[in-house]
Amino acid sequence: MSEWKEFEPESLLKLLKEGQLEAEQVIDVREQQEWDYYHLESSILLPMNTIPYSLGTISDDKPLYIVCAHGVRSAAVCNYLEEQGYSSLHNVTGGMAAIASLQGFQYD
Numbered sequence: 001m002s003e004w005k006e007f008e009p010e011s012l013l014k015l016l017k018e019g020q021l022e023a024e025q026v027i028d029v030r031e032q033q034e035w036d037y038y039h040l041e042s043s044i045l046l047p048m049n050t051i052p053y054s055l056g057t058i059s060d061d062k063p064l065y066i067v068c069a070h071g072v073r074s075a076a077v078c079n080y081l082e083e084q085g086y087s088s089l090h091n092v093t094g095g096m097a098a099i100a101s102l103q104g105f106q107y108d
Helices: 009-017 032-037 048-057 072-083 095-102
Strands: 005-007 026-028 064-067 089-092
Touching: 005 009, 009 089, 009 095, 048 072, 064 072, 064 095, 072 089, 089 095
Parallel strands: 005 089, 026 064, 064 089
Antiparallel strands: none
C-alpha cells in the first residue's frame, strides 16, 4: 500500500499563495509543450520520463507535490519515487486541469 497522499489543488494554491512552498517542492511531470501552454510559476518541470535520471536533483528533505495534467502520471511518479525511498509525497488531485479551473483558465 502506498504512503503518498492525494492533495487537493485548492490546498496547493493556498500554500503557494502564502509562500509556504519553494519551487523545487512542486514538480510538474508533464511534457514541455504542456508546460508552455499553462503552468504554475512556483514549480519546476521534470517530465515523467526524466524522473529516473533526475533523482539526484530531487530533494527529499521537504514535502513534494507532484502534478500532471489530470493526476494519472503524477500518481505513477509518486509510486516510483516512493519505491526509490522518497517520503512525504503528495499527488495533486485533478492535476493542472483542476488548478487551471480554480484560477478561471480553461485547460482542456
